[in-house]
Structure formats: C-alpha cells, structure tokens
Amino acid sequence: MMTIWNVAWKDLVRSARSVFILVFALVLPLLTTGVFFAAFGGLSSGDESPSIPAPRVLVVNLDSSGEAAIALENVLTGDELSNVLDAARESDPAPARLAVDTGGAAVAVIIPLGFSAGIGDPESAAGVEVYQDPAQTVGPAIVRSILEQALDGFAGGWVVIKASGGALASRSVMMDGATAARISALYTEWAPAQLAAGAGGLAVESTAGAKRESVDFMARMISAIMAMMLVFYCFFTGTASAQSILTEQEEGTLPRLFTMPVRRSQILGGKMLSVFLTLAVQLIVLLAVSALVFGIRWGDSLSVVLAVIGTGTLSASFAIFITSFLKNTKQAGMVYGVVVNLVGWIGISRLFAEIIPGLSKYSAYTDTVSLVSPQGWAARIWQESMAGTPVWFTLAGMLALSLVLFGIGVFKFNRRFSE
C-alpha cells in the first residue's frame, strides 16, 4: 500500500510541476469561463449588488397617446428597473438608432404607433422594435427579457378573453364579438394601470421577475460554461496523467521500477491512484475557485461530493481504458487529441443545448445522445446537482460505466506488463 501511495505521490508532484498539466487542468477552464464572465460583465445572484453594467437603452414611444404604450414606456424608464437598465426617452427613432449605431446606446426600443390599439389582438399586434448593437449581447438580452415579461402581461388580456370565452362556451353561452371587445378593452385598461402603478402589484412583480430572470439566465449560462470546462478538461487531465504510464515506459523509468523489489501491480496501482488524485485536486480547485470568483452554485454539498466522485472516477477510468490500448506517446497524442475531443464534444452537447436559445429544442435529443460518451454522464450529474435534482441514478450509471472501463484497462495493462 505504501508503495502505491509513493508512486502516486511522486506523480502528483510531477504533475504540479508540469506547466502543461497545470495549464490544461486549471488555467484553461477557468480562463475560458473567465472570458465569458468578463464579456457578460459578471453576474450576481443577489439582488442588491448587480455587477452587470446597466445597458444604455433609448425608448422611443411613437404611440404617445396610447395608454399601454405609455405604460410600457414608464416601465422601461422607471425606477424599478434603474438597476438593470440605464434608460432614457427619445422622441424620434432616427437619432435613437444612430445612437445605437455609433455606440452611444446598446439598444433602442421603438414602440410603434398603434401599439396600444393592437394589444389584445395578436393578429394585428404591432410589434415593438428592439434595435440593437450587434456587437452587444447581454444588454439586448436583458431588454428583450424585460419586454417579453411586460408584453406577456398585455397579451394576458387576450388570454383572459379566450379563457372567459371558453368558460362561457362550456355553459353553452356563446360570447359575441362585442362582449369580447369589451372584455379586451377592460383588461387593456387594467393591465397597463397595474404595470404603471409601480407601487406593488403586477408591475413590481413582473419587473422584478424580469430582472431576476435575466440575471438567472446569465448565472445559468456561466454555470453551464464552467460545467462544460470542468467536464471537458477533467477528461483531458485524466488522459494526460494516464499518459505518464506510456511516458515512463519510453523514458525507461517504468522498466527500472520493474527491476526493483516491488510488484508490478503495485506500480500500476500507484499510477492509477495518481490519475484519481490529480483529478480530485483539479475538481476541488475548479469548483472552489469558480464558486468564489464566478459565484457559481454547484449544488448542495452532498450532491457536489457525489458529482466529484462520479466525475473523478469516470474520467480516471476512461483515461486508463483509452491509454491501455495505446502503444506509445506518439499514438497517444493523436488518439487523445481526436477521440477525447470528439467524445468530449458529444458529451457536453447537452450543456450547449441548455444555454444556447436556438438549440434548446434539440435538448431531448442531446440529453440522450450525450450519454454515449462518459463526458455526457459527467455533464449530466453536474446539471442535476446544480438544478437540485437527485444525482443518485446518474452516479450509479457513472460508477457502473467506470467499473467496465477500468476493468478492461487494468486487464490490458496487466497483460502488457505481466512478469
């Protein structure tokens, strides 16, 4: 046992001195996430200290006599959102767009003439135009998110009409056009008033919700990116440290170990233990740093511990499995580069589907397909841990898969280095 530990410890010391391993294990994943974090201006999960710089928004209301339009204008420029949006009124669309084009503002929100009249009738709905600086993503995302909330509120009127129509119909009462129009008008009067009222009620609820939602979206995105990095680079670290079996073989230190009075199984055991330990160190550092610096919530402590065990075990087993098929480091370079990369991308596709809006419709597909790759299982356990859902099933799957991969790897290595 002491021998196994000594071999493993020696490997850990060497890994810690390897610039290559340090860069791949710790620097790259944190740096990549950090770049996104910086690009999105950071995130704060608390409401009090928003660290996203409020994007400059110009609101142009062309429907200046419409109640709903005024309400929306007030919502966007009001105090409730002043933490999130740096909004100002502008009377003309042209200078507003120019300001966006020249970088003076991130977004121009143009409320068209007839907006208020169109509310409640989706067919004739006059769309609110969001004119944005294409180079910016966060500001417009926040504005859109808030707009959707507000417009949902207005459109709610139409839903009420449909719902009440349905309720009446179920009692064999047909709602005529005039009644529908009347209800619609009533709601259109009520909702903007609520939105504009500001002091409590719907307006505050919905705007605060919008804000939280946009911040949540950012947090989800950064968390998902960090989870991708964690999973992706863990498997690289695993293979990089398993590769030391091949390197030591080529550099003659492994044969030298074989001339010493220790069993070969102890030496191989030590090499494998070092792969696990390297991964454990990497996971713990990445989790801690990302939680502290990026404010990522990885989940409750039990889930995190289980996810660490699952990820560490599976990536180590996968690394030993793959390496057991390789003859030398030359092969390793190629196979690691291609196979681990490819399998990795398949695995973390489920995280992409989670954060890239256009891809979310494929998530049912990626959720399944990604599980052909070990990285997919690792990505899944972190998704579950972060979402607060049980991780047991995934962990069981990971351990079972590990057992198979590890078993094959050990078998092959034992045959290769049999005495």
Added chain:
Amino acid sequence: MEQAIQVQDLRKAFGAIPAVDGVSFSVGCGEIFSLLGPNGAGKTTTISMLAGLLRPDSGDAALLGNSVTRQAARARAVLGVVPQDIALYMDLSARENLSFWGKMYTLRGKALNRRVDEVLEVIGLADRQKERVGTFSGGMKRRVNIGVALLHKPPVVIMDEPTVGIDPQSRRHILDAVKELRGHGMTVLYTTHYMEEAEELSDRVAVMDKGKIIACGTNAELIRMVGQDTRIELALNAESGRVIDPWRSLEGIRGVTAEDGRITVLAADSNAVLPRLFESAASRGVRITSLEIREPNLEAVFLHLTGRALRD
C-alpha cells in the same frame, strides 16, 4: 568462493535474430566482471534477463542463488541495476529522485535519508542535490543514474555501459566509484564496449560478440591466449641498417622490422628489452629519438578472435 552471479546457457531471440545465443558465465562474490563487446553483441539483452525485464527463451540465471525466473522477487531484492539509458525523473531534483527510488527499494524514514546523503556523497553531487536532474549535464545525470542502483547497498550491481557519451571527468569519477564498490564487497557486472574500461576495472572479462561469449578470463589470461608480443616502435637519428642486425641477435627479442625510417621491435617483455636496446644503440653512436610501447590489449584480443575492431 560463493558465486554471486551464475548464468546458465541463456538464450533470447527477437524474431529470427538470436540476440543472446547460449551465454554462460559466473561471477564470484566481490568480483568486478566485465562483458566487453561491440554494439549489438547482446550485452543489454543478457542484463535485461538478469534484471527480470526479459524472460529468457531458455536457460536461467541466479543472483546469490536466487533464480531470476523462479525466485524473481528475491533475485531483484539483492540486485541494483544501472540501465544503459538514463532512467530518472527529469522534473524531480537529484535528492527527490534518490528518495523516491530508495522507497521503491523499501527504504523508509531516517534510514532512507541517511542513505540518500551517503549516495549523494559517493556520486559527488551533494552540493547540487536540490537541483532538478533535467538541468544536469550528461555526466551528472549518469552519476545520479548510478547512485539510484546503490541506494539499498545491493550485494550485486549490474551496470550497463554507464559511461557512454560523457566527459572525461565524470567518467573518471564513475570508474573510481566502481572500484570503490569492490572495496565494499559488492559484486559488479559491468558492460562496456571500451576495452580500456574493461581492462582497468575488471578482475575478469568476458568478450562477447553476436550473442555469444567468445573468450573469458583475466586480462592476462586473455592476452596470453592470443599470444601477442609487445610492440616497441622507435625512430633513430641514423640509418636503421646500423642496428637492425645486432638487435635481432639480442636476448628476448622476437623480431625487428624497419620501414620508412621507423623500426618495430617485437618482444615478450619490454621492461627487459628496452635497456639492451638503448645500450646497443649507444655503443654504436646512434640515438633513439622517439619511442612508443604498445602492450598487447583486449582490442588486439577482439581483433584476433573476430577479425574486426571493437568499435566499428
């Protein structure tokens, strides 16, 4: 005398190439024994089988009576191996390397530390022990490479060409260290293709070529076996004809030839013959202006046995 190393008809082929082709020898305790042979002779393959790295196709070997095939673990415990290629962790310091390898030899704690200190002294790197081996010169790496094999004070040490490609100073240091090992009662099996090293170090030498041992014995035995005379080459300040005939009749001289003003004298013992040559020359008013003595050596033995030079 108990045999430290006993090799019985070892054979190992790689495909069709018989790398080691029926090698047998034995080394007594406290002896330095050299395997001398050119590259590809099969020295490393022989040693790999002794170290348990290669399984012999047939035959066996024993270290202090422990069979390397049937009692591998016990055989390894009495053995220190210096591999031909440096096998160290370049990113660890000299001390860290020795400590790690010492643990693999089951040394622990204080005993380990003390032994690492001693070995660092032996290899002359105590003052550089904290530096990473990767930053060392070739000679220094070679010395650490040797130091590792000495950590557990093995009764039997095998060194595979430990001086290849290093500076004369490191080489001197290594040769002296090997001689010192004998002083500590260790048995050393030393392979080399430098006949000077085999000659200087060994109690006995086995000359190896193409997987076979073609001659084995002490230096003197080997040379006698070939029956070579010492060659004395000299030049005079006068016509060689004035001394050739008188010299041919001198006692102890086997032959005299002259070519291009240089005279070659063959003699059994140069110590006995040289004074007579000077005397004879002086009595004829002739001066010897240059002189070179070529003792018969293992190079000549190898040449004699194989028709080839050692270093081809």
